Amino acid sequence: MKVKNHSRPHKTQMDGFFEGDTETPIAMLNLLKFKEKAEYEDGRETDLTGKEAYSIYGQEVVKHLAKVGGKLVFGGRISRLMIGEVEDLWDSVAIAQYPSRKAMLEMLMDPDYQKSEEHREAGLEGQLNIEIKEGEL
Amino acid sequence: MKKYLIGLVIISGLMFFLISNDSDSNESNSYKNALRPNPIQLAEFALGDDDPILMVNLLKFKDKAEYEDGRATNLTGREAYEIYVTETREHLADVGAELILGGEVNGLLLGEVEELWDAFGVARYPSRKAMIAMARNPAYIESEKHRAAGLAGQLNIEVSEQGFGF
Numbered sequence: 500m501k502v503k504n505h506s507r508p509h510k511t512q513m514d515g516f517f518e519g520d521t522e523t524p525i526a527m528l529n530l531l532k533f534k535e536k537a538e539y540e541d542g543r544e545t546d547l548t549g550k551e552a553y554s555i556y557g558q559e560v561v562k563h564l565a566k567v568g569g570k571l572v573f574g575g576r577i578s579r580l581m582i583g584e585v586e587d588l589w590d591s592v593a594i595a596q597y598p599s600r601k602a603m604l605e606m607l608m609d610p611d612y613q614k615s616e617e618h619r620e621a622g623l624e625g626q627l628n629i630e631i632k633e634g635e636l
Numbered sequence: 637m638k639k640y641l642i643g644l645v646i647i648s649g650l651m652f653f654l655i656s657n658d659s660d661s662n663e664s665n666s667y668k669n670a671l672r673p674n675p676i677q678l679a680e681f682a683l684g685d686d687d688p689i690l691m692v693n694l695l696k697f698k699d700k701a702e703y704e705d706g707r708a709t710n711l712t713g714r715e716a717y718e719i720y721v722t723e724t725r726e727h728l729a730d731v732g733a734e735l736i737l738g739g740e741v742n743g744l745l746l747g748e749v750e751e752l753w754d755a756f757g758v759a760r761y762p763s764r765k766a767m768i769a770m771a772r773n774p775a776y777i778e779s780e781k782h783r784a785a786g787l788a789g790q791l792n793i794e795v796s797e798q799g800f801g802f
Contacts, residue, residue, distance in 0.1 A: 583670045
């Protein structure tokens with residue numbers, strides 16, 4: 500089976516996100532793959548690794564999450580796969596909780612958040628972002 | 637006429653592929669869900685350090701449960717797996733581990749997978765030893781039959797929670 504990491508959603512993924520339930524809590528599971536060296540879109544010089552640039556985003560995003568009532572549940576470095584196989588294993592995993600899709604959108608639209616995003620884009624090669632409805636399982 | 641329609645379907649399929657294959661995506665890579673670790677995975681697991689670990693499970697269920705002992709059942713794969721989860725909460729607690737998060741996979745906002753997983757769960761173990769102790773417990777091995785009956789396959793991703801580690 501194929502898996503493809505992206506750094507931005509497709510239009511169909513964005514559209515799908517606004518359809519249906521935008522009011523109840525969701526969690527977002529991020530499977531992250533970093534660039535070796537950070538590359539900023541404005542072309543600035545940097546010695547940061549991709550992971551270091553993304554860490555700046557990670558630290559700032561904790562505050563942006565708090566503003567909309569969300570939080571980072573956990574994040575960590577992926578050591579290995581215990582079951583299954585992936586050709587190019589992700590580097591890190593992070594799970595964020597949001598009170599609703601609406602709250603997540605509010606964060607994404609916040610100019611402060613968008614400023615932090617430059618570090619995300621500089622550091623991230625691609626990711627899966629899996630929307631999760633927390634429940635009994 | 638029929639041929640023409642098939643051609644149209646193929647072309648529109650290709651168009652979709654080209655559009656979705658935008659410049660933000662990196663090369664696709666393959667993955668394979670599995671039911672159990674392979675011997676190399678087991679060996680590497682056993683050789684790791686003894687810090688707390690998190691196990692992120694991405695789960696794909698069978699439509700209908702199939703027990704390895706061939707017993708008759710009307711359960712769906714998901715129902716069989718739910719029996720496993722209910723029982724395993726106790727097995728986890730016995731070794732000081734817990735399920736910290738779980739639920740349904742709704743969809744993907746970023747990236748693509750050929751076949752999306754159905755559900756996910758994250759378990760936290762105080763150590764590798766604790767996880768091995770659970771896996772060897774005869775009561776767990778009994779519960780695991782429901783897991784194998786319900787699960788088509790999964791990824792089980794070992795995560796170190798050291799320093800929040802982005």
